[in-house]
Amino acid sequence: MSELPADVALMWRLRDGSRRGPKPSLTIDDITRAAIEIADAEGLAAVSMARVAERLGNSTMALYRHVKSKDELLVLMSDAALERPEPLPEGIDWRTGLTFWASGVMVAVRRHRWYSKLPITGPPAGPNNLAWFDSALGALKDTGLPEEAKVGVVMGLMTYVHGEIRLSLDLAAGFADNPAAFSRYGAILARVVDPRQLPALARVLDAGVFDTVEAFEEESGQDFDFGLQLYLDGVERFIERVCQDS
Amino acid sequence: MSELPADVALMWRLRDGSRRGPKPSLTIDDITRAAIEIADAEGLAAVSMARVAERLGNSTMALYRHVKSKDELLVLMSDAALERPEPLPEGIDWRTGLTFWASGVMVAVRRHRWYSKLPITGPPAGPNNLAWFDSALGALKDTGLPEEAKVGVVMGLMTYVHGEIRLSLDLAAGFADNPAAFSRYGAILARVVDPRQLPALARVLDAGVFDTVEAFEEESGQDFDFGLQLYLDGVERFIERVCQDS
DNA sequence: GCTAAATAGCGTAGCAGGTACGCTATATCT
DNA sequence: AGATATAGCGTACCTGCTACGCTATTTAGC
Numbered sequence: 001m002s003e004l005p006a007d008v009a010l011m012w013r014l015r016d017g018s019r020r021g022p023k024p025s026l027t028i029d030d031i032t033r034a035a036i037e038i039a040d041a042e043g044l045a046a047v048s049m050a051r052v053a054e055r056l057g058n059s060t061m062a063l064y065r066h067v068k069s070k071d072e073l074l075v076l077m078s079d080a081a082l083e084r085p086e087p088l089p090e091g092i093d094w095r096t097g098l099t100f101w102a103s104g105v106m107v108a109v110r111r112h113r114w115y116s117k118l119p120i121t122g123p124p125a126g127p128n129n130l131a132w133f134d135s136a137l138g139a140l141k142d143t144g145l146p147e148e149a150k151v152g153v154v155m156g157l158m159t160y161v162h163g164e165i166r167l168s169l170d171l172a173a174g175f176a177d178n179p180a181a182f183s184r185y186g187a188i189l190a191r192v193v194d195p196r197q198l199p200a201l202a203r204v205l206d207a208g209v210f211d212t213v214e215a216f217e218e219e220s221g222q223d224f225d226f227g228l229q230l231y232l233d234g235v236e237r238f239i240e241r242v243c244q245d246s
Numbered sequence: 247m248s249e250l251p252a253d254v255a256l257m258w259r260l261r262d263g264s265r266r267g268p269k270p271s272l273t274i275d276d277i278t279r280a281a282i283e284i285a286d287a288e289g290l291a292a293v294s295m296a297r298v299a300e301r302l303g304n305s306t307m308a309l310y311r312h313v314k315s316k317d318e319l320l321v322l323m324s325d326a327a328l329e330r331p332e333p334l335p336e337g338i339d340w341r342t343g344l345t346f347w348a349s350g351v352m353v354a355v356r357r358h359r360w361y362s363k364l365p366i367t368g369p370p371a372g373p374n375n376l377a378w379f380d381s382a383l384g385a386l387k388d389t390g391l392p393e394e395a396k397v398g399v400v401m402g403l404m405t406y407v408h409g410e411i412r413l414s415l416d417l418a419a420g421f422a423d424n425p426a427a428f429s430r431y432g433a434i435l436a437r438v439v440d441p442r443q444l445p446a447l448a449r450v451l452d453a454g455v456f457d458t459v460e461a462f463e464e465e466s467g468q469d470f471d472f473g474l475q476l477y478l479d480g481v482e483r484f485i486e487r488v489c490q491d492s
Numbered sequence: 493g494c495t496a497a498a499t500a501g502c503g504t505a506g507c508a509g510g511t512a513c514g515c516t517a518t519a520t521c522t
Numbered sequence: 523a524g525a526t527a528t529a530g531c532g533t534a535c536c537t538g539c540t541a542c543g544c545t546a547t548t549t550a551g552c
Contacts, residue, residue, distance in 0.1 A: 004434060005427050012438055021528025022518040048509055059531045120416035123431055137446035147453035156473030163409025170366035181251050185369055188250060192258055198376060200383035207393035227402030230480030237479045267499025268547040294538055305502045
């Protein structure tokens with residue numbers, strides 16, 4: 001009975017069919033797609049209402065008949081960009097499932113490098129976002145965890161995965177902007193870090209950990225996997241503990 | 247010998263003392279502090295060069311003698327906002343240390359709710375950021391992990407912690423904006439989720455997990471701790487494994 | 493001291509981007 | 523047919539970043 005928020009209704013295409021007035025020449029899908037294409041090609045900053053409208057051969061203000069504000073458009077983009085998750089393979093254990101899921105998120109987001117720059121406006125509510133949510137929950141279905149615990153595990157995982165992706169994409173962008181500043185990261189720190197004040201960091205620098213920041217793509221992939229496996233180890237222990245108690 | 251990037255030099259206050267021309271009436275610290283005060287009071291969106299200058303009783307363009315661009319100011323803000331970490335208590339184990347550290351980050355960021363909205367421009371380079379980095383590394387000093395592994399553990403932890411904070415702060419902001427949309431979250435999902443398409447999510451809804459999204463503050467604190475402990479469980483297992491091998 | 497050079501502050505102006513408003517044409521409902 | 527709601531759009535306003543050039547000020551070098 002209650003009204004849905006406007007953007008949720010839009011994402012689920014639940015407009016009531018009031019059919020008076022001229023036929024629309026635009027659909028929300030057109031608009032969202034055009035915005036995504038621009039963002040893919042030139043980055044999120046290039047997405048202006050004017051650019052989107054131009055790409056569609058319409059005037060800027062025409063868009064406002066379909067979208068209440070640019071922020072709403074960003075919400076639509078954030079759901080559309082994710083597309084649908086590939087279904088989990090049948091009969092795999094939860095850990096393989098979540099690893100599969102996480103790398104699927106990685107792939108999906110890498111197609112739209114602007115994704116992680118979007119502001120977070122609320123809990124997942126669009127069809128694609130919820131499909132990903134469901135997919136991760138589904139990976140845990142045979143663990144015997146109570147539903148609430150599954151949600152906690154998945155929320156933490158999403159936080160980690162999206163955070164890691166955001167970090168790695170933003171660093172990659174910074175690297176593309178100014179490779180010199182990155183390859184000299186170790187050298188810069190060495191100039192600035194006083195071993196008396198920051199002893200642990202100085203030890204890391206002495207060990208030469210930051211001296212090879214050349215291979216950027218691969219390294220961030222490894223970091224991703226490393227942290228993910230740590231988290232999943234924790235989940236494993238958690239599951240053991242819960243099942244022992246019951 | 248090599249030149250440091252401009253923003254790094256600014257954050258470490260390493261300006262060479264060329265002393266010709268009028269005495270500055272502003273310092274970078276003044277500017278940064280004023281910007282932070284505005285952001286604290288009215289949010290990051292309220293921070294414009296004009297507002298900052300106005301607060302300092304100067305003209306807008308005067309700021310550009312001290313800061314190359316607004317982006318540079320944001321970088322300065324991001325380092326200044328964190329302040330220094332409280333030193334870890336002596337003689338505690340690594341797990342207590344990292345938990346202490348994580349809650350310290352939480353407290354520091356909560357003082358500046360705009361922090362997690364800042365764009366990430368590069369790896370940590372400012373004095374406060376590096377102090378936090380050092381502090382986390384220091385917590386691992388007696389674990390026997392190789393330096394590179396410590397860095398991996400800490401990077402993963404930072405990613406998780408900052409991601410979780412960002413999520414919870416943004417959700418809290420959305421909640422303040424529109425409490426109704428949140429308290430009805432479960433109801434909204436129920437209207438929109440088809441159990442045939444999203445079975446795992448439907449099960450969660452049936453279990454009523456989203457029916458009590460009232461207590462927001464506490465709940466997000468619990469989520470934070472839950473995910474953190476999962477991650478730390480993973481670190482513990484990792485440490486055991488590495489030490490066994492050596 | 494005196495002159496040249498470097499620098500702080502600032503006024504103006506240009507440009508870009510979001511969007512309120514009102515008009516016109518069009519399609520549907522009664 | 524007339525009322526009504528809606529699509530597209532031109533105009534205009536407002537905010538925000540910042541390039542440019544001018545003036546006043548201080549110091550370096552002679």
